[in-house]
Amino acid sequence: MNTYSTPAYGSGSYGGGGGGGSGYQSCMQMCAASYGAPTMASSTWSSPPATTTVAGGSSGMTHTVIVAPTQGVLRYVPFAINASVGDTVAFIWNANNHTVTKSSQLAICNKTEDIPFTSGEQNKxxxxxxxxxxxxxxxxxxxxxxxxxxxxxxxxxPPNAAGSSGAVSSMMSSMASNSSNMTAMVKYAQMMTAGDPMAATWGGNIDMSSMPASSYQYVLENVMYTRTFLAANPETLSADGSVNLSDAGTTPLMVPKDITVAASNSSTGTSTPGYGSPTSASAGTTSTSSPSPTLKGGARSLGPSSIIVSFVAVSLAFVL
Incomplete structure (x- = not known):
């Protein structure tokens, strides 16, 4: 298994030659040349070791984010995590041809020059x-x-907006009222999470108000996909609302169909399938935390959204 660790980001200093400068690019090129990732035929993804060495060291917990749970599903799972200073975020590729690149809230699909990080395009x-x-x-x-x-x-x-009109829980119903596709996706997510209130309301406090309007649809899609993933794998969702991948052990993880399938099928009148084939996972000892009620809080934009936003309160409150 190939691993690559970069210097820490945030308020600390960056040791790779400066934000976005030639030293940084040179470092990235050298590391990419040294750590080329293989294409694997196996359907399993492997977690990082219990301790991962990174520049500057880390004494906190490790949060795991799956980069594309299967080929063709363009999602990070979970969509959002809460992490404390000193924690490590381990991104694990479960499909080919993806990157993890830092952006900004106002230009989500553009690389930032503010203490950037990027993995380069990597494989499973x-x-x-x-x-x-x-x-x-x-x-x-x-x-x-x-x-x-x-x-x-x-x-x-992610920024927190519990109880406000800009929170995911408040936006979802109002946006669905103006889009048949969003309505279909909401109903599908509700069906897939029925009987699991924690999964059904995960991410409800995420604040969307400061994000570009063109991202609203995709934020909701990502939240709903994570909800279906958690409902399909209830053993990964702890009683306190955190996502613990170590609980999965050798149990295969069910990978739901992408949430957009519901919208496509609503247009054609066909039924929406639930899950794809199970993906066997050995999750080691890493864990990832989901958003909670105490969340902390240009050049190229997301695809256009046909959704007209009106703010209507709904009953989808985030539950720990």
Whole structure:
């Protein structure tokens, strides 16, 4: 299994030659040349070791984010995590041809020059780690052409807006009221999470109000996909609302169909399938935390959204 660890990001200093400068690019090129990732025929993904060495060291916990749970599903799972200073975020590729690249909240599909990090395009089983140096919201996306524009992005320490009109829980119903496709996706997510209130309301406090309007649809899609993933794998969702991949052990992880399948099928009148084939996972000892009620809080944009936003309160409250 190939691993690559970069210097920490956040308020600390960056040791790779400066933000976005030639030293950084040179470092990235050298590391990519030294750690090329193989294409694997196996359907399993491997977790990083219990301790991962990163520049500057890390004494906190490790949060795992799956980069594309299967080929063709352009999602990070979970979409958002809460991490404390000193924690490590381990990105694990479960499909080919994806990147993890830091962006900004206002230009989600554009690489930032503000203490940047990027994995380069990698393949299945590659592991990329980052150490958290502050609790500011950090956005990342897949730099493979077209992937971010279809919604492949995620957040570390998403902004919190519990109970406000800008929260996911408040936006979902109002946006669905103006879009038949969004309505179909919401109904599908509700069906897939029925009987699991924690999964059904995961991510409800994430604040969307400061994000570009063109991202709203994709934020909701990402939240709903994570909800279906958690409901399909209830052993990964702890009683406190955190996602613990170590509980999976050798139990195969069920990978739901992408949430957009529901929208496509609503247009054709066909039924929406539930899951794809199970993906066997050996999750080791890493874990990842889901958003909670105490969340901390340009040049190219996301694909256009046909959704007209009106703010209507709904009953989808985030539950720990």
């Amino acid at each position: 089983s590659f592991v990329f780690t980052q150490t958290v140096n502050d609790t500011n919201a950090t956005f990342f996306y897949c730099g493979t052409p077209g992937h971010c524009q279809k919604g492949m992005f995620g957040i570390i320490n």
